Amino acid sequence: MVQIYTSNAKKSKKRQDINKTFNVEIATLNQHGEGVAKLEGKVVFVKGALPTEKVKIKIIDSKKRVASAQLISISNKSEERREPFCAHYQACGGCQLQHLTHAGQLLYKQDVVAGLLKKHGWLDKQTSLPWQATIKSKESAYRTRVRLAAYYDNKSRSVSIGYRQASNKKIVQITQCDIMLPQLSCLIEPLRVLVNRFTNKQAIGHIDLNAFHCEPEKQDGKPIVNFRFLKPFSQQDLALLSTFQLQHNVIITQQIAQNIAVDLNNQAVTLEYYLLGKSISFSSSDFTQINKDINQAMVAQAIDWLDLNKNDEVLDLYCGLGNFSLPIADKVKRVAGIEGVLDMVDKAQHNANLNQLTHCHFYHGNLEEGVSIDDTKFNKLLLDPARAGAENICKTIQANNFDLILYVSCNPSSLARDGRLLIEKGYTVAKIGLLDMFPNTSHIETMVLFKKNTK
Numbered sequence: 001m002v003q004i005y006t007s008n009a010k011k012s013k014k015r016q017d018i019n020k021t022f023n024v025e026i027a028t029l030n031q032h033g034e035g036v037a038k039l040e041g042k043v044v045f046v047k048g049a050l051p052t053e054k055v056k057i058k059i060i061d062s063k064k065r066v067a068s069a070q071l072i073s074i075s076n077k078s079e080e081r082r083e084p085f086c087a088h089y090q091a092c093g094g095c096q097l098q099h100l101t102h103a104g105q106l107l108y109k110q111d112v113v114a115g116l117l118k119k120h121g122w123l124d125k126q127t128s129l130p131w132q133a134t135i136k137s138k139e140s141a142y143r144t145r146v147r148l149a150a151y152y153d154n155k156s157r158s159v160s161i162g163y164r165q166a167s168n169k170k171i172v173q174i175t176q177c178d179i180m181l182p183q184l185s186c187l188i189e190p191l192r193v194l195v196n197r198f199t200n201k202q203a204i205g206h207i208d209l210n211a212f213h214c215e216p217e218k219q220d221g222k223p224i225v226n227f228r229f230l231k232p233f234s235q236q237d238l239a240l241l242s243t244f245q246l247q248h249n250v251i252i253t254q255q256i257a258q259n260i261a262v263d264l265n266n267q268a269v270t271l272e273y274y275l276l277g278k279s280i281s282f283s284s285s286d287f288t289q290i291n292k293d294i295n296q297a298m299v300a301q302a303i304d305w306l307d308l309n310k311n312d313e314v315l316d317l318y319c320g321l322g323n324f325s326l327p328i329a330d331k332v333k334r335v336a337g338i339e340g341v342l343d344m345v346d347k348a349q350h351n352a353n354l355n356q357l358t359h360c361h362f363y364h365g366n367l368e369e370g371v372s373i374d375d376t377k378f379n380k381l382l383l384d385p386a387r388a389g390a391e392n393i394c395k396t397i398q399a400n401n402f403d404l405i406l407y408v409s410c411n412p413s414s415l416a417r418d419g420r421l422l423i424e425k426g427y428t429v430a431k432i433g434l435l436d437m438f439p440n441t442s443h444i445e446t447m448v449l450f451k452k453n454t455k
């Protein structure tokens, strides 16, 4: 048997720069928003540093070709640097880019996407990419859905709630979060006090806050506080929850199965959000987009870019609750959506019925295994996959079917890989644009329209 052997001398050579300090110049930002510098043949990632800055760093992790470093000081600050607005920013893993101006964040995101697409050969057959204006968000108070992690500490017998630190996954207790809607952020501290009064506080998993359904003009749209609790609530805890619900004007639910949440009277809770004239019902644990304003602008742009007409037959893959399909349905002959979570498929079909869209049908299927229905009649395709992307779909679809393919991506790496497959099948990038869905974080959302080449 061959044994892979690394000598101790080699191992220690890799790590011999740990804790040493160096002066470096930051060349660029990586996909996670970290500054990137070159140091003695290695690439070093420096959290919090910006391009053009000359910085002093301390190496905290080191491998043969890459290292991570802590930022010690900056000798010349970038013009794009600004003071982070959140007191928890340095410790919390929720945001990565608050030290960069909003305009700088958008330029950086477009650069990351452009770089990855170039690397994957998107420019082999066309000379430039047709970038469109970014759909811009307000940069705080935009998050309508959030999951707070909860942690019971045996020693202090208390629960912390907050976000996980990016580096070690420990929970950073937060008292407020300015990227959330204010009506969610103001619940964080009262919730921490509440859960610490529970009889079974060890049983806490996480807490989801959701205001996606709240319309400013609708008085009954209360935020949802959804508990993942590993035991049924005790009578005493139920009493505390009831009081909290009244005091803070929220609806409290408990997650009892993957997609089922019940209220304090054990009744399943279904909510509705409104999007371009359609009403879409959902449960607080279902996937919904996190930025309501950008979601609306994104769906409107999808409708515009797909240039829909009454002869179109649209296939919406990774359709969720019908977020794209339902607003699209009015404009076209028919829409079919495919989704992997059965319960969401049922809800999407219910949503079509609710909106009297008889030409809108939803199907259950694992898209990693391909499209489970006959896709030969559809002439336009919409893809909105999770971070893993839609590799198998892009490999297996019959390119001849679709005149236009609209790809909505939350991960530029999988987009770059999948789009290359479409280009090889005879498509050209007709439009591309950023969606500013997650300001102040390094998450990047992109929309690309692929057009079938004419022979």
Ligand SMILES: C[S@@+](CC[C@H](N)C(=O)[O-])C[C@H]1O[C@@H](n2cnc3c(N)ncnc32)[C@H](O)[C@@H]1O
Pocket: 287, 288, 289, 318, 319, 320, 321, 322, 323, 324, 338, 339, 340, 341, 344, 365, 366, 367, 368, 384, 385, 386, 410
């Ligand atoms: C980014 S979300 C988009 C949902 C929807 N288009 C929207 O705008 O709300 C991705 C969706 O893909 C679904 N999904 C993930 N992997 C899947 C798979 N292998 N097969 C089918 N659906 C999948 C998820 O359940 C989720 O609803």
